[in-house]
Amino acid sequence: MTTLASAITTPDPAALEEWLDETPDRGDRERQLRELATPDRTRLVAALQPQLADRLLAVIEPRTAANLLTSASPATAAGLLAALDSDIAADILRELPESTAVALIGALPPARALVLNGLLSWPPDSAAAHMVPEALVISKDQDVDSALRQLREQTAAAPVDSLAAAYVYVVDDDRRLLGVVSLQHLVLAAPGTPVTDLTETDIITVTADTDEEVAARTLTDNRLAALPVIDENSTLLGVITADVAADIVEDETTEDAERQGGSEPLDVPYLDASPVRLWRKRVIWLLVLFIAEAYTGTVLRYFEDELDAVVSLAFFIPLLVGTGGNTGTQITTTLVRAASTGEVGLRDLRKVLPKELSAAVMISATMAAVGLVRAWTLGVGWPVMITVSISLAAIVLWSALVASILPLLLTKTRIDPAVVSAPMIATIVDGTGLLIYFMIAKAIIPELGQ
Amino acid sequence: MTTLASAITTPDPAALEEWLDETPDRGDRERQLRELATPDRTRLVAALQPQLADRLLAVIEPRTAANLLTSASPATAAGLLAALDSDIAADILRELPESTAVALIGALPPARALVLNGLLSWPPDSAAAHMVPEALVISKDQDVDSALRQLREQTAAAPVDSLAAAYVYVVDDDRRLLGVVSLQHLVLAAPGTPVTDLTETDIITVTADTDEEVAARTLTDNRLAALPVIDENSTLLGVITADVAADIVEDETTEDAERQGGSEPLDVPYLDASPVRLWRKRVIWLLVLFIAEAYTGTVLRYFEDELDAVVSLAFFIPLLVGTGGNTGTQITTTLVRAASTGEVGLRDLRKVLPKELSAAVMISATMAAVGLVRAWTLGVGWPVMITVSISLAAIVLWSALVASILPLLLTKTRIDPAVVSAPMIATIVDGTGLLIYFMIAKAIIPELGQ
Numbered sequence: 001m002t003t004l005a006s007a008i009t010t011p012d013p014a015a016l017e018e019w020l021d022e023t024p025d026r027g028d029r030e031r032q033l034r035e036l037a038t039p040d041r042t043r044l045v046a047a048l049q050p051q052l053a054d055r056l057l058a059v060i061e062p063r064t065a066a067n068l069l070t071s072a073s074p075a076t077a078a079g080l081l082a083a084l085d086s087d088i089a090a091d092i093l094r095e096l097p098e099s100t101a102v103a104l105i106g107a108l109p110p111a112r113a114l115v116l117n118g119l120l121s122w123p124p125d126s127a128a129a130h131m132v133p134e135a136l137v138i139s140k141d142q143d144v145d146s147a148l149r150q151l152r153e154q155t156a157a158a159p160v161d162s163l164a165a166a167y168v169y170v171v172d173d174d175r176r177l178l179g180v181v182s183l184q185h186l187v188l189a190a191p192g193t194p195v196t197d198l199t200e201t202d203i204i205t206v207t208a209d210t211d212e213e214v215a216a217r218t219l220t221d222n223r224l225a226a227l228p229v230i231d232e233n234s235t236l237l238g239v240i241t242a243d244v245a246a247d248i249v250e251d252e253t254t255e256d257a258e259r260q261g262g263s264e265p266l267d268v269p270y271l272d273a274s275p276v277r278l279w280r281k282r283v284i285w286l287l288v289l290f291i292a293e294a295y296t297g298t299v300l301r302y303f304e305d306e307l308d309a310v311v312s313l314a315f316f317i318p319l320l321v322g323t324g325g326n327t328g329t330q331i332t333t334t335l336v337r338a339a340s341t342g343e344v345g346l347r348d349l350r351k352v353l354p355k356e357l358s359a360a361v362m363i364s365a366t367m368a369a370v371g372l373v374r375a376w377t378l379g380v381g382w383p384v385m386i387t388v389s390i391s392l393a394a395i396v397l398w399s400a401l402v403a404s405i406l407p408l409l410l411t412k413t414r415i416d417p418a419v420v421s422a423p424m425i426a427t428i429v430d431g432t433g434l435l436i437y438f439m440i441a442k443a444i445i446p447e448l449g450q
Numbered sequence: 451m452t453t454l455a456s457a458i459t460t461p462d463p464a465a466l467e468e469w470l471d472e473t474p475d476r477g478d479r480e481r482q483l484r485e486l487a488t489p490d491r492t493r494l495v496a497a498l499q500p501q502l503a504d505r506l507l508a509v510i511e512p513r514t515a516a517n518l519l520t521s522a523s524p525a526t527a528a529g530l531l532a533a534l535d536s537d538i539a540a541d542i543l544r545e546l547p548e549s550t551a552v553a554l555i556g557a558l559p560p561a562r563a564l565v566l567n568g569l570l571s572w573p574p575d576s577a578a579a580h581m582v583p584e585a586l587v588i589s590k591d592q593d594v595d596s597a598l599r600q601l602r603e604q605t606a607a608a609p610v611d612s613l614a615a616a617y618v619y620v621v622d623d624d625r626r627l628l629g630v631v632s633l634q635h636l637v638l639a640a641p642g643t644p645v646t647d648l649t650e651t652d653i654i655t656v657t658a659d660t661d662e663e664v665a666a667r668t669l670t671d672n673r674l675a676a677l678p679v680i681d682e683n684s685t686l687l688g689v690i691t692a693d694v695a696a697d698i699v700e701d702e703t704t705e706d707a708e709r710q711g712g713s714e715p716l717d718v719p720y721l722d723a724s725p726v727r728l729w730r731k732r733v734i735w736l737l738v739l740f741i742a743e744a745y746t747g748t749v750l751r752y753f754e755d756e757l758d759a760v761v762s763l764a765f766f767i768p769l770l771v772g773t774g775g776n777t778g779t780q781i782t783t784t785l786v787r788a789a790s791t792g793e794v795g796l797r798d799l800r801k802v803l804p805k806e807l808s809a810a811v812m813i814s815a816t817m818a819a820v821g822l823v824r825a826w827t828l829g830v831g832w833p834v835m836i837t838v839s840i841s842l843a844a845i846v847l848w849s850a851l852v853a854s855i856l857p858l859l860l861t862k863t864r865i866d867p868a869v870v871s872a873p874m875i876a877t878i879v880d881g882t883g884l885l886i887y888f889m890i891a892k893a894i895i896p897e898l899g900q
Contacts (some may be wrong), residue, residue, distance in 0.1 A: 021652045023508055027792030031889055059672055134636075144483055152638050163675050163692070165634035166616050184615035187637050202471045221476035222509055224673055225613050240700035242613070242692045243673035246699070250670075254787055260710065261783025261872070270788040271801065275808035282780045282809070283816050289776055290817065294824050296768035301828060307761055314764045316878045318746035321768055322566075325713050325775075326739055327871040330732045334710025337704055338720040341476030341669035351721065358725035359732070366733050367740065375746050378751060384589050422711070423776040424870030430768045444684075 001207045002029040004032035008044050013052055020055055033088075034271065038071075042274035045072040050083035054396040058088045059270055060336035062286050064097035069104070078107035079250035084110075085161045087132045087244050090119040128208035130248065131229045131238030134160045140178055144186055144193045166225035170199050176196035179203060179230055205230050208237055214250050217342065256340055259416060262289065262334065262423035269394055289427045296321075296431045303438040309447050312380040317434065319374070323367055324433040325426030331356055332420045338370045340418065351435045353404055360400030364393040383445040391440045395433040402428055454482035456492045463502055467493075470505055474714045483514055484721065489522070495522040498532035500743035511719055515632055516545035519554070519597030528557035535611045535696050536562075537582045538564045540569040580660035580698065581679045581688030589746040590628055594636055594643045598684040613691035616675035620649050624739040627686045629653065653682050660689055663702050666695035667792065704791055709866060710783065711740065712873035740875045741869065745883045746771075753888040759897050762830040767884065768836050769824070773801055773817055774845040774883040778853035782870045785857045795861045797895055803854055810850030833895040841890045 007019040018287060023029050036044065045068055048056065057065040057080065069077040069092065081089050091103045093116065101120075105113045115133050120188040137353065138147045151168065157360040159165070167187055170179040179199035205228045206215045206429055219227040220238060226239040255265040264281040266273045273281075300307065300317075307314055335352065338344040344352060372390040375385040403425055442448045459468040470477055473479050498506065502636065507515040507522045510603040512836065519527040519542065531539050531554060543551045543566065551570075555563045565583050572579040588605065601618065609615070618636055620629040629649035639648055655678045656665045669677040669690060676689040677751065700873055705715040716723045723731075750767075783804065788794040794802060821842040825835040853875055860867040892898045 005638050017652060017732070021654060024654045024668045024672060025792055026667075027795070030793065031798070040721075056786065100796055115832065146635065148788050155634075155638050159632075159638065161632055162616055162632045162634060163673075165632070166612055166675065171822040176627070182609075182612045183633055183637065184605075184609055184612060187598065187633065188605050188609065202467060204474045217476075218474045220693065220696045223613075224473060225616065235634060240698070242675065243670065246670045246692070246696060249696070250699075250791065254791070257707075257710070257783055257787040261780050262611070262785065263780040264783070271785055271798070273805075275812065277803055278805065278809035279812040279816075282777075283813055285780075286773065286776055286813065286817065287820065290773060290820055290824075293769050293772045296772075297765040297824065297828055300765040301762070302769075306760060307764055308758075309827065311754060312751070314767070315750040317764070317767050318750075318771055318884070319740070319743050322743045322746075322771075322873075322876060322880060323736065323740060325876065326736055327732075329871075329873055330713040330735075333707055334720055336562070337707040341700065341704070342475055343480065343720055348481070348721070355723075355725055359728035362725065362729040363736065365731055366729075367736065370737065370740055374740075374747065375536060378747055387810070421779075423772075423779055425874075426775065426876065430772060434768065450831075 004044075005040060007432070008047055009039060011047065013047060013049050016047060016052055017055070020052075026059060026061075028102065029060055030064055030271075033060060041068065041071045044068070045076065045080075048080055049328050050079060050401075053080040053083045054085075056429060056447055057092065058084055062088075062091040063095045063272060065092045070100065070311070071097070074103055078104055080109055080110055086115050086119060087131050087161075087241070090116055090129070093104070094124060095269050100161060101424070105394060108139070116353045119379040120315050122208065125212045126208060127206045127210040127212055127229050127240060128237060130212055130215070131240050131243050132156070132161045132164050133238040135164050135226070135228075135239045136160055136183065137236065138168055138177070138195065140195060140199070142195055143191075144189050144198075145191050147195050149185060156370045160240055160339065161226075163243055164226045164239045167239075168205065168234055169228060169239075169445065170195060171236055174233075175228055175236050176234045177203065177205065180228070191284070203228065206240070207231065213250050214239055216248035216252075219245040220249065221342075236303060247255050247326060252340070256410035256416070256418040259418035260336060260421050262286075284420075287425070289423050292427045294431060295356045296434055299431050299438070301359055303434075306438060310384065310441070310445060312384055312440075313387070315378060315380070316375070316391075316437075320355075320388070320391055320395055320437055321369075321426070321430040321433045323392060324399040324429035325422070327360070327363060327396045328425035328429050329422040331400055331403035332407050332425050333422070335404065336420060339411050340357060344408065346408045349405070349408050352408060354399055356404040357397075360397050363400075364396035367395040367396055384441075387437070387444045390444070391437040395429065395434050398431045454479075454486065454494075455490060458490060458497055459503050461497065463499050466497060466502060467505070471553040476509060479510055480514055480721075481482075490869070491518065491521045494518070495526065495530075495869060496615055498629070500529060501885035503530040503533045503874075505536075507542065508534055512538075513545045513719060515542045520546070520550065524553055524557050530559055531819050532562055534581050534583070536565050536569060537611075537691070540566055543570060544574060572658065573696060574657060575662045577656045577660040577662055577679050577690060578687060580662055580665070580694050580767075581690050582611045582614055583688040584608070584685065585676070585678075585689045586610055586633065587644065587686065588618055588619050588624070590620045590622070590645060591718055592645055594639050594645065594648075597636060597645050605864035610842075611676075611691055613693055614676045614689045614838075617689075618687055619678060619890050620645060620687055624683075625686050626657065626684045626687055627653065627680055628680070636780065653678065655692070657681065664700050665690055666698035666702075670694040670699065683805050694787070699722075701877055702790070706786070706866070706868040710786060710858050712736075712871040735873070739873050742877045744886055748877075749884045749888070753843050753884075756888060756891060756898050760891070760895060762828070762834055763837070763888075763891055765830070766825070766887075767830060768835070769821075770838070770841055770845055770887055771841060771876070771880040771883045774849040774879035775872070776815060777810070778845045778849035780878050781850055781853035781873040782857050785854065785871070786870060789857060789861050794858065796858045799855070799858050802858060806850055806854040807847075810847050814846035815859060817846055820842040835889045837887070837894045841883075841887040844886050844890065845879065848882060848886060849875070849879045
């Protein structure tokens with residue numbers, strides 16, 4: 001097995017190519033790149049031929065690629081960037097300090113610099129920021145042979161992205177999008193077939209300012225290799241390709257996961273995040289949750305006399321609030337995921353609520369039964385046993401109600417439903433669960449009667 | 451805006467096509483399909499022309515497509531299935547009762563039935579179960595013109611999947627994979643160019659029994675449109691396409707999210723899950739966690755005398771264990787996500803642990819400070835204030851240690867690290883956190899001294 005460190009000890013670029021083929025896993029590549037000593041990084045960048053640049057820099061994290069480029073001279077770095085598809089090149093440039101990015105773009109051929117500056121001028125979360133402007137484009141009134149001749153001329157200088165090339169776009173003289181034909185159909189049609197016979201005129205498109213995630217989901221929802229990006233006049237600006245859509249979905253999934261864990265998104269790959277960044281992104285939510293959780297202390301102090309009278313009530317506090325939090329977490333996690341794939345939204349509440357409450361009734365019956373057994377094993381006497389059992393049932397139902405409604409409500413706001421995290425649900429249920437517990441205790445336990 | 455219900459009131463298939471174009475979002479399509487009354491479903495299936503079947507059935511959940519097919523006569527259903535790519539058809543057949551699937555396959559043309567039975571015979575989580583067997587294939591010793599003629603003959607009957615068609619595979623007489631050339635390069639090359647000049651012989655492949663998730667990640671990690679699946683003799687069995695890889699990643703992400711929420715994966719789309727299924731998948735973990743959490747009661751009973759002596763110690767129980775759980779959840783969620791994208795594994799523990807512990811030291815200092823303030827506002831006196839503050843710091847550090855190590859350890863086992871859920875971490879930290887709290891209390895608070 002070739003390692004990266006050994007591959008770059010020889011000046012032969014074939015060794016590097018072999019390493020790439022033998023290391024198809026992105027995590028492994030990243031790991032070996034990170035572990036490279038500085039002189040080795042410099043040697044690697046020097047050994048990168050443009051065609052290898054495309055194979056290496058396009059399939060690692062943009063941040064790692066940006067770091068590598070900073071080890072090269074501006075001229076070399078510009079040469080490597082020029083070999084990449086423009087959407088990938090733009091992603092890498094976004095990770096560089098602005099002055100470095102400007103210098104690199106300045107060292108590129110003018111046409112290329114124009115394209116990259118165009119991409120970088122779009123908001124980073126818009127569809128247009130992620131497109132390749134180059135696509136296979138033909139005019140409509142011709143037959144298959146002349147269309148292929150037109151494509152050959154167009155791509156003589158540089159072929160387009162291989163996913164973008166799955167489709168050939170039919171445009172008018174102002175590059176307005178009229179239709180699409182798959183390259184396969186065009187190539188395999190009988191010579192002389194008019195292009196119009198093969199063209200599909202119902203096209204799914206997005207506009208330049210469409211949110212990147214909506215664009216990515218539109219592409220994957222429709223099993224496309226590439227999705228055209230148009231402006232308000234239907235002019236074809238470029239296409240988003242399936243690989244970039246997968247990157248966008250992956251990044252959004254990571255952000256959702258981080259929010260679900262009760263943290264702000266890190267915004268960088270985990271291994272690149274410094275301890276200070278981890279602290280900053282996490283401590284905000286910890287403090288918010290701490291303050292929200294603090295009222296559990298107020299609730300408990302309010303019931304101080306009851307606790308003093310029946311100290312065994314305290315034994316069950318973590319168990320009750322824990323079970324409430326767990327029940328709620330199960331529900332929110334499922335609903336947040338279903339909301340992020342577009343499966344459910346607020347309009348589905350009529351279906352979600354009866355389903356969740358039916359399940360919660362079964363769960364609360366189960367937990368009431370095991371709660372009774374657990375209280376019995378602690379030998380706390382019948383009144384506390386019954387209090388614990390009924391409280392468990394009530395807390396499970398209450399938690400299910402909150403957890404079913406909250407994420408769906410947020411789908412109608414600008415707040416990501418993923419902020420309804422396990423810690424947040426646990427925090428909401430903790431204090432209210434204690435209230436429920438002590439109110440039930442006061443109603444049932446004779447010593448606590450008025 | 452056309453709705454599905456209105457589109458199928460007219461017998462014109464163009465209305466249905468218009469609906470599809472105006473409803474690019476899969477969630478919206480699913481919603482309208484689910485809400486269709488039974489007679490409308492029957493009318494929809496009757497109106498589906500084979501070419502529309504491909505556009506509709508391929509872009510909804512396989513389960514929903516399977517339900518639709520059961521509203522049709524076997525002959526109609528078989529006709530619709532025949533219009534789909536075989537990977538999609540196999541996914542739909544997997545959702546049907548076995549007898550229905552067998553009957554449907556029996557009604558297909560024999561060649562097609564053979565292909566589908568072949569796909570269904572692979573384990574459902576293998577790469578081979580998700581491939582399209584049809585790919586563009588040419589032999590090596592020829593030029594571009596004859597290669598294109600060969601492709602035209604091969605696909606005269608049926609074009610291959612449009613993502614699979616991004617690449618043309620070069621094989622020998624036994625269909626052993628020798629190399630690959632992009633369709634674009636082949637088409638746009640000068641006529642007469644030998645195929646060998648364009649062929650890339652270093653190919654990333656997977657074998658038939660590769661795990662589906664590994665195959666999907668290999669495809670996306672390398673920005674491919676399609677990934678060849680070979681057997682042990684390098685024979686080309688088929689290709690996995692990028693859209694199916696996206697489906698696999700999406701399903702795995704949903705399973706991970708469900709596990710992270712402390713539940714077993716539902717295995718069906720959320721809206722298809724019955725309350726009994728929700729109960730079954732959730733109650734297992736709730737019971738496990740309940741039993742694990744029950745020892746918090748044992749810990750508290752053990753410290754009953756201390757609680758009785760200083761009842762204000764009880765006020766902080768939910769706050770302390772809650773903060774411990776939250777800290778741990780933040781860490782495990784981030785690490786589980788990084789492990790599932792392949793960014794970190796057990797071998798990165800040397801990097802992860804110092805990073806997490808440094809962040810945890812900063813977090814524990816912050817929480818100790820706010821804990822002191824909170825205890826002061828409850829007026830519990832200096833000894834309890836200091837106990838709470840030190841305990842918060844200690845619990846945060848302890849939780850960070852457990853949460854950093856546990857998911858990484860699991861990456862080396864057959865257990866999915868995603869089972870280290872927020873509820874699980876909270877449960878682990880709750881009891882141990884209470885032990886830490888009361889031990890610190892006994893050391894600091896004079897009334898609890900021996």
